Amino acid sequence: MIKKLFIFLLFISSWALAQTPTFVAQVSKNKVAVGETFQVAFTLNGSGSNLVYPNFNDFNIYSGPNQSQSMSMVNGNISQSTTISLFIAGKKEGKFTIGSATVMSGNQKLETKPIVIEVVKGNPQPSNSGSQGAQQQNQTSEKNQYTSEISNDDLFVRTYLSKTKCFLGEQLTLTQKVYSRVDLRGFQNVKFPPYNGFWSQQENNTQQINLKQENVNGVIYNVADYSKVYLFPQRSGALVIEPIELDCIVRRQTKRQPRNIFEQFFGAGGYEDVVIKVKSKPVKVDVQDLPMQNKPEVFSGAVGNFSYKAELDKAQVKANEAINLKITISGQGNIKLIEPLKLNLPESFESYDPKINENIKIVGGVSGSITYNYLIIPREKGEFIINNLSFNYFDADKKQYVSIPSPEMKLHVLEGDEGSAQIISPEKKGVKESENDIRYIKTGDLDLHKNNEEFFSSMTHYLLLLFPTLLFFAGLYLARQHVKANSNIMAVKERKAAKLAKKQLSIAEKHMTQNNKDLFFNEVLNALNNYIGDKFALSIVDLSKDKITEMLLLRNITDATAKNVIETLNTCEYAKYAPSAVTGDLRKVYQDTIELISQIEEQIKK
Numbered sequence: 001m002i003k004k005l006f007i008f009l010l011f012i013s014s015w016a017l018a019q020t021p022t023f024v025a026q027v028s029k030n031k032v033a034v035g036e037t038f039q040v041a042f043t044l045n046g047s048g049s050n051l052v053y054p055n056f057n058d059f060n061i062y063s064g065p066n067q068s069q070s071m072s073m074v075n076g077n078i079s080q081s082t083t084i085s086l087f088i089a090g091k092k093e094g095k096f097t098i099g100s101a102t103v104m105s106g107n108q109k110l111e112t113k114p115i116v117i118e119v120v121k122g123n124p125q126p127s128n129s130g131s132q133g134a135q136q137q138n139q140t141s142e143k144n145q146y147t148s149e150i151s152n153d154d155l156f157v158r159t160y161l162s163k164t165k166c167f168l169g170e171q172l173t174l175t176q177k178v179y180s181r182v183d184l185r186g187f188q189n190v191k192f193p194p195y196n197g198f199w200s201q202q203e204n205n206t207q208q209i210n211l212k213q214e215n216v217n218g219v220i221y222n223v224a225d226y227s228k229v230y231l232f233p234q235r236s237g238a239l240v241i242e243p244i245e246l247d248c249i250v251r252r253q254t255k256r257q258p259r260n261i262f263e264q265f266f267g268a269g270g271y272e273d274v275v276i277k278v279k280s281k282p283v284k285v286d287v288q289d290l291p292m293q294n295k296p297e298v299f300s301g302a303v304g305n306f307s308y309k310a311e312l313d314k315a316q317v318k319a320n321e322a323i324n325l326k327i328t329i330s331g332q333g334n335i336k337l338i339e340p341l342k343l344n345l346p347e348s349f350e351s352y353d354p355k356i357n358e359n360i361k362i363v364g365g366v367s368g369s370i371t372y373n374y375l376i377i378p379r380e381k382g383e384f385i386i387n388n389l390s391f392n393y394f395d396a397d398k399k400q401y402v403s404i405p406s407p408e409m410k411l412h413v414l415e416g417d418e419g420s421a422q423i424i425s426p427e428k429k430g431v432k433e434s435e436n437d438i439r440y441i442k443t444g445d446l447d448l449h450k451n452n453e454e455f456f457s458s459m460t461h462y463l464l465l466l467f468p469t470l471l472f473f474a475g476l477y478l479a480r481q482h483v484k485a486n487s488n489i490m491a492v493k494e495r496k497a498a499k500l501a502k503k504q505l506s507i508a509e510k511h512m513t514q515n516n517k518d519l520f521f522n523e524v525l526n527a528l529n530n531y532i533g534d535k536f537a538l539s540i541v542d543l544s545k546d547k548i549t550e551m552l553l554l555r556n557i558t559d560a561t562a563k564n565v566i567e568t569l570n571t572c573e574y575a576k577y578a579p580s581a582v583t584g585d586l587r588k589v590y591q592d593t594i595e596l597i598s599q600i601e602e603q604i605k606k
Contacts, residue, residue, distance in 0.1 A: 020046070021045060021046030021047070021110060023044050023320055025101060025113065029153060033094060041084065042101050043081055043220075043327075045080070048082075050104040056086075056088060062089060066086070095119070099156070100112050113218070137141075148195075150250065157278045158179065158281075159283050161283050161285065162174075167290055169334050171231070171304060178248065179221040180211075185250065187246050191246065197287075199234055203362050215500075230365060233285065240282050240283070244279070252273075276315040298307065299392050299394075300392070301338060302334065304394050308329055310325065310328070310406055310407055312386070317378065318416050321416070322375055325343070327371070328377050335367070338370065340354050347375065351374055352374070352375045352376075352378045357592075378411070409417070497535040500530065505590065519584065524568075531597060548569075557603050
């Protein structure tokens with residue numbers, strides 16, 4: 001194991017000597033208060049010697065120099081770096097420069113760039129000695145869960161706009177950049193702004209987001225171009241692009257001790273991913289109207305840089321046969337917002353709305369081409385020249401209108417075939433097509449309606465409005481009736497007595513098919529007793545034969561029916577205690593019981 005570890009360290013050391021060395025300086029803050037402690041670090045990627053520090057006469061050194069080394073392997077590439085840091089504080093107000101530090105890497109002398117620090121008025125923190133200041137800092141850090149804290153200067157997002165003053169319809173490039181000095185692992189829960197007042201197009205970028213380094217006021221950041229959007233303002237005036245909000249996943253080191261010797265050797269401790277919310281600042285855009293000077297009469301709203309081509313698929317055609325006019329606009333700008341060109345054709349030509357084909361790319365800007373295919377039908381023979389289809393657009397860079405003249409297209413229309421459709425009859429030749437008129441859509445009897453025969457404010461309209469109200473009150477009435485009908489328990493039992501009795505008799509029928517006499521007669525007896533008790537509001541104690549006969553006669557039940565009820569009860573009771581002594585057909589007893597209940601129900605209703 002020791003031999004393998006020695007070979008690995010030897011390989012790392014030899015590779016570190018071969019990598020291209022770099023030497024940079026960075027600070028934790030560029031603007032501090034008098035006496036406020038901040039960090040300055042010098043990082044050497046590679047190996048070196050003879051480090052020479054800059055002059056710190058304008059600053060107090062509270063801690064350092066502290067040295068740390070790190071090694072990382074990404075996609076098979078190994079890098080090794082050494083960082084020497086100091087904690088310093090400004091002595092007085094003003095702008096002071098931390099000069100260049102130098103180091104020798106082989107035969108090459110590396111030098112850092114100077115960094116300007118602005119020291120403003122503040123309340124300096126008293127410190128008796130550098131060790132005491134470092135001790136207070138360590139005590140504060142121990143109160144936290146992590147080995148270091150993340151400030152707003154360590155992780156933030158910024159919105160960059162290619163222009164903050166533009167013309168209506170001009171293309172703007174908006175870039176969202178995330179700046180990080182921490183171990184950034186990814187993003188989630190991104191809330192893009194709504195881009196109110198703009199037509200937007202997100203760049204088609206499916207590649208993985210790559211980090212690059214950028215120097216911001218002497219501080220080196222890893223920068224990710226998170227998104228790029230192309231905006232086209234749709235109204236003039238002051239517009240505001242709202243901030244972007246997103247959650248950044250950051251890997252942070254905790255104070256957990258290494259769990260084994262390997263973690264201890266490689267400097268690995270406890271790590272966990274935490275979510276930090278970041279939000280950019282809003283950006284204001286001043287949008288100007290397109291100039292009225294030299295503005296063409298025919299303008300389709302195109303803003304950018306375009307080319308134009310128009311052509312006919314045929315130079316000769318018979319009357320009443322279709323030809324295709326193809327107009328292609330290509331270039332960069334608000335090409336998807338260009339309105340179709342209005343054709344100014346001879347009166348005998350009939351045209352239809354164009355079929356539009358788009359070939360748009362959204363990489364490095366919105367560009368591509370858009371093709372309009374117009375179907376045109378000449379109705380009369382003759383020689384025609386189509387030359388009034390010029391295209392105009394506004395060039396925002398040159399701040400002027402550009403007009404592309406239409407090519408001169410000649411069309412020879414021959415006499416149409418006999419029997420072909422003749423749309424324009426002699427009596428209709430004098431009628432000219434108008435933009436707001438109807439041209440021979442339908443002739444003959446027309447199904448016209450008077451102006452006052454509309455649905456709104458009609459009787460049908462009011463009845464339909466009243467119908468939901470009537471339906472609501474009807475439902476309310478039925479609900480109350482239902483509650484009222486079920487509030488009297490005795491009445492509910494009386495109403496459902498026959499239904500419950502027949503349900504219990506169905507159980508007796510099953511015992512009948514299985515020839516279980518004792519169970520059959522027991523169910524029939526219970527069904528009759530429960531029916532009479534529920535129907536006449538009698539308790540179990542009152543279910544004597546005399547009481548049953550009395551209640552039946554009081555409810556106008558015939559003597560024969562009352563006698564059959566008593567006989568059926570006696571038969572069931574006798575069979576319950578002596579089933580072997582009972583003879584006869586069980587099905588007849590079952591049918592007679594059902595018939596008996598039906599007779600009682602009919603006689604009570606009378």
